[in-house]
Amino acid sequence: MTVRGEYLGMALSIDDLDGENVTYFKHCSEHDFHLQKCDDCSLLRYPPTSGCPWCSSPKSTWTKVEAKGEVHSYNEVHHAIQPAFKAVAPYMLLLVDLDTQKGSPTEDDALRVAANLMTADGKFAPPDMVKKVGIGTRVRMVFVDVADGLSIPQWTIDETAKQPDKPWRYPQE
Amino acid sequence: MPLPADTDATTPKYLRDKYAIVGVGETTYTRGSDKTTRALGTWALRNAIADAGIKASDIDGMLSYSGNDSTSATFMAGDIGARLNFYMDCIGGGSSTEALIGIAIGVMEAGMCNCVAIFRAMNGFSQVRIGGTGARSLAPVNGDMLHNRAYGWQSAGQNFAPTFMRHMYDYGTKPEQVAMVKVVHSEHASNNPKAYYKKRYTVDDVLNSRMICKPLHLLDCCVETDNATAIIVTRADRAKDMRHTPALIRGIVGRCSKPRMDMHYQHGPISRVAGYYAKNILWPNSGVGPEDIDAVGAYDAFTFTSMLQLEDYGFCKKGEGGEYVSSGITRLGGKRPQNTSGGHLCEGYTHGMNMVIENVRQLRHDVDDSCPVGPDGKRQHTYDYREGGCRQVKDIEVTANLGWANPMTGSAMVMRRGA
Numbered sequence: 001m002t003v004r005g006e007y008l009g010m011a012l013s014i015d016d017l018d019g020e021n022v023t024y025f026k027h028c029s030e031h032d033f034h035l036q037k038c039d040d041c042s043l044l045r046y047p048p049t050s051g052c053p054w055c056s057s058p059k060s061t062w063t064k065v066e067a068k069g070e071v072h073s074y075n076e077v078h079h080a081i082q083p084a085f086k087a088v089a090p091y092m093l094l095l096v097d098l099d100t101q102k103g104s105p106t107e108d109d110a111l112r113v114a115a116n117l118m119t120a121d122g123k124f125a126p127p128d129m130v131k132k133v134g135i136g137t138r139v140r141m142v143f144v145d146v147a148d149g150l151s152i153p154q155w156t157i158d159e160t161a162k163q164p165d166k167p168w169r170y171p172q173e
Numbered sequence: 174m175p176l177p178a179d180t181d182a183t184t185p186k187y188l189r190d191k192y193a194i195v196g197v198g199e200t201t202y203t204r205g206s207d208k209t210t211r212a213l214g215t216w217a218l219r220n221a222i223a224d225a226g227i228k229a230s231d232i233d234g235m236l237s238y239s240g241n242d243s244t245s246a247t248f249m250a251g252d253i254g255a256r257l258n259f260y261m262d263c264i265g266g267g268s269s270t271e272a273l274i275g276i277a278i279g280v281m282e283a284g285m286c287n288c289v290a291i292f293r294a295m296n297g298f299s300q301v302r303i304g305g306t307g308a309r310s311l312a313p314v315n316g317d318m319l320h321n322r323a324y325g326w327q328s329a330g331q332n333f334a335p336t337f338m339r340h341m342y343d344y345g346t347k348p349e350q351v352a353m354v355k356v357v358h359s360e361h362a363s364n365n366p367k368a369y370y371k372k373r374y375t376v377d378d379v380l381n382s383r384m385i386c387k388p389l390h391l392l393d394c395c396v397e398t399d400n401a402t403a404i405i406v407t408r409a410d411r412a413k414d415m416r417h418t419p420a421l422i423r424g425i426v427g428r429c430s431k432p433r434m435d436m437h438y439q440h441g442p443i444s445r446v447a448g449y450y451a452k453n454i455l456w457p458n459s460g461v462g463p464e465d466i467d468a469v470g471a472y473d474a475f476t477f478t479s480m481l482q483l484e485d486y487g488f489c490k491k492g493e494g495g496e497y498v499s500s501g502i503t504r505l506g507g508k509r510p511q512n513t514s515g516g517h518l519c520e521g522y523t524h525g526m527n528m529v530i531e532n533v534r535q536l537r538h539d540v541d542d543s544c545p546v547g548p549d550g551k552r553q554h555t556y557d558y559r560e561g562g563c564r565q566v567k568d569i570e571v572t573a574n575l576g577w578a579n580p581m582t583g584s585a586m587v588m589r590r591g592a
Contacts, residue, residue: 011313012323018316025319047320047436073342073443075334076387077325081306085325093326095335095438108441114335116324135342152323168342170387172380 005147196225202521214294272427350495362515424459448485470528
């Protein structure tokens with residue numbers, strides 16, 4: 001059965017044929033972060049795919065992953081395009097290196113998970129919070145519930161982690 | 174052109190110089206064309222046919238690219254009166270022009286046809302805007318799009334920004350250096366009567382323009398226009414009977430990509446772009462290197478895209494793009510001018526093809542600036558590059574075009590002036 005929901009004015013859906021995304025978002029709806037782990041080479045991968053990008057094996061097992069990491073890069077959208085995002089601009093898209101599997105299989109690889117910067121209770125970060133976050137900021141995952149079987153994984157500042165003195169931000173505020 | 178030691182241009186090696194661009198044409202660059210993409214496309218094709226000095230019936234192959242925002246060859250061919258032996262319309266954007274020229278050479282080499290017209294027609298301002306505004310922003314978000322569009326991560330600028338931002342972090346690239354790409358291309362556009370924006374901009378103009386998506390100000394982003402462009406490719410030996418000096422195609426690389434195309438950010442360094450891989454095909458196949466190039470068309474959907482490609486194709490060291498683009502090298506009159514028409518940032522936006530057209534005209538030594546036309550019908554170039562003046566690169570022999578789809582995929586081509 002197709003999973004459907006509405007989020008920020010957008011009609012979201014996952015076809016029942018799309019097993020990888022159905023499973024990924026089902027775990028998210030349980031506020032659990034799971035990624036596919038290759039049965040043959042044991043590497044995790046993101047986003048969900050039908051085969052292993054390193055060894056091409058089609059076999060994998062959904063595996064719980066600690067959803068914490070560090071901002072690798074970001075963008076900060078001031079001119080939103082989708083109508084519902086205009087109300088929350090400026091908003092951030094964080095590209096986050098998970099601690100899990102960072103630097104593997106090569107030093108240039110990481111599970112880089114993209115999501116917005118939110119408050120701890122899952123609201124879009126206000127402007128003063130946006131200004132505190134940059135490359136190097138430590139973040140943890142929060143989930144925004146959309147529908148049965150569909151929650152959106154998002155990032156928030158990890159209050160318990162040791163943060164850099166000054167994360168790197170674009171020089172013009 | 175003084176060829177390097179490997180002077181086997183007459184051999185079949187990589188088909189160097191065996192094919193040529195013999196005709197180019199475009200519509201005006203407008204916002205509000207009041208025409209269908211079908212009418213725009215046939216307008217550009219007719220101009221390219223007239224430019225080549227051939228008949229429409231000489232064209233027996235046709236290629237096009239679009240993002241489901243154009244009209245296919247099946248309609249264009251009929252409207253210009255051509256019967257085709259081969260055609261194909263493909264999906265794609267800025268990495269298409271050079272890649273399709275490669276395909277055209279392949280199908281002609283296979284004996285499938287003799288003369289291929291390639292076009293791109295789009296109402297990129299008044300109908301389908303590439304950034305996904307209007308109707309596109311309301312489209313349902315399904316499956317894999319849940320990992321990007323659901324986060325307000327959908328336009329080209331939004332998608333590429335993590336690459337640009339990380340480049341500044343990795344190498345200390347400064348906003349005022351990147352802004353010089355716009356400054357220089359706008360200087361060139363001021364000498365191009367057909368450019369949509371002919372105004373010259375300063376670094377302050379760029380940095381004070383409103384922020385769209387950090388690190389991109391409004392003036393870091395290209396113009397969106399309604400227009401069509403067309404080029405005609407055939408065997409170089411057939412070009413002898415045509416109107417203009419042919420632009421010989423020396424080497425091509427098409428849609429060369431980084432690993433993990435499903436989400437290229439999984440593999441770093443993310444400030445690296447596809448040129449890192451593409452250069453290993455482009456330069457050996459062409460038998461030249463960056464130092465041999467007299468002018469560049471470096472895809473400028475954004476100021477950053479030009480700069481990143483120059484680095485990864487080897488025009489400067491990785492990380493030194495900011496210095497390179499603000500050194501004067503890229504200016505008309507500099508060592509290696511680039512985007513001499515003003516490019517996508519100023520002239521107009523047709524997904525790379527207008528920058529190939531510009532280099533073809535440069536190689537003919539007959540670029541369409543405001544210099545006076547002599548009795549032979551050719552412009553008498555002054556090489557005075559002040560505002561409103563000349564934009565012909567003096568004694569130009571070899572050009573490079575660096576096409577860009579996104580950080581993960583690029584295409585490129587080297588051309589040289591024929592006899």
